[in-house]
Amino acid sequence: MEEKQMMTNKELESELQSLRSKEKIYKVLTYGCGAAMILMFIVGMIPIGVILLVAVLVSGYQLSNATSTLKKTLSDNIISSVIKEALGDDVEYNPWGRINPGSMVFPFSYNTTAGSDHIKAVYNGLNIELGDIELIDEQEDTDENGHTEKTQITHFKGQWLTCDFGKELAGEVYISEWGKKDRRRMKSNVTMDNEQFSKRFCVRANNPQEAYYILTPNMMEYIIRMADKSGGIVYISFLRNGKMHVAVKSGRDFFELGKSNANVEQLHQKFLDELRWFTDIVDTLRVEDTIYKKALNE
Numbered sequence: 001m002e003e004k005q006m007m008t009n010k011e012l013e014s015e016l017q018s019l020r021s022k023e024k025i026y027k028v029l030t031y032g033c034g035a036a037m038i039l040m041f042i043v044g045m046i047p048i049g050v051i052l053l054v055a056v057l058v059s060g061y062q063l064s065n066a067t068s069t070l071k072k073t074l075s076d077n078i079i080s081s082v083i084k085e086a087l088g089d090d091v092e093y094n095p096w097g098r099i100n101p102g103s104m105v106f107p108f109s110y111n112t113t114a115g116s117d118h119i120k121a122v123y124n125g126l127n128i129e130l131g132d133i134e135l136i137d138e139q140e141d142t143d144e145n146g147h148t149e150k151t152q153i154t155h156f157k158g159q160w161l162t163c164d165f166g167k168e169l170a171g172e173v174y175i176s177e178w179g180k181k182d183r184r185r186m187k188s189n190v191t192m193d194n195e196q197f198s199k200r201f202c203v204r205a206n207n208p209q210e211a212y213y214i215l216t217p218n219m220m221e222y223i224i225r226m227a228d229k230s231g232g233i234v235y236i237s238f239l240r241n242g243k244m245h246v247a248v249k250s251g252r253d254f255f256e257l258g259k260s261n262a263n264v265e266q267l268h269q270k271f272l273d274e275l276r277w278f279t280d281i282v283d284t285l286r287v288e289d290t291i292y293k294k295a296l297n298e
Contacts, residue, residue: 013261071116083121086276105235110135112137113136118131123282126282133159158248162243163243174205177227188202196224197223226281
């Protein structure tokens with residue numbers, strides 16, 4: 001992956017700030033005109049409503065362009081070098097690509113996904129995928145008059161990591177961090193000896209012995225420390241086919257400019273830290289013998 005930066009840091013910072021300002025302006029215009037349009041149609045002022053509809057379409061188009069340009073500028077000038085530094089040269093990055101979720105225990109159901117910032121890499125010999133993801137429950141309801149209305153509830157917004165360890169794991173174990181209301185929806189079927197861990201995480205496995213084998217005392221302590229630094233709610237699954245999934249409900253996307261002052265060096269370090277939270281998990285767990293299935297002669 002090549003770094004494409006052609007501007008100085010000062011020029012890049014000015015460009016990012018300008019693009020962010022444009023994005024904010026078009027977002028306000030789009031939502032403001034949209035709300036006014038709905039009001040005009042409700043009170044019967046159709047001509048004004050039509051004018052506002054055109055304004056919504058124009059400002060929405062400009063918002064999409066500004067967002068895409070901002071994302072591409074970040075990708076070409078900062079993100080590409082961050083990914084290379086964190087993951088090496090064998091990387092594919094698609095800012096608009098989407099990772100496919102794997103098997104996980106959640107306190108909700110979903111039927112639709114969205115996402116971006118899809119990364120595929122061979123990291124220390126292991127195939128990994130990483131990206132932003134939203135898990136959405138989309139419903140379609142029809143009233144007695146035949147009018148259909150679609151509703152969407154986004155239950156999860158955050159990041160997802162898939163790592164293929166390349167050999168069979170010791171079992172199928174699911175670890176889900178409890179939110180405030182999640183204890184009503186998720187129940188552990190495995191009781192762990194670590195009281196702090198058991199209060200914080202739901203553990204499910206078809207065979208409790210597999211959970212005890214993978215979740216050693218050291219492993220449970222590590223997961224607690226890892227979750228403390230995650231900035232969100234953590235879900236993990238170890239699958240017998242050799243794959244591990246880690247999802248963090250952070251409520252944000254990877255590689256966001258956000259409200260920062262667009263300082264290039266600070267953004268580089270921020271994005272690098274976000275990636276290294278996930279690579280640290282891979283580095284730590286890949287050498288843990290207890291997660292792998294033992295050969296019969298061992």
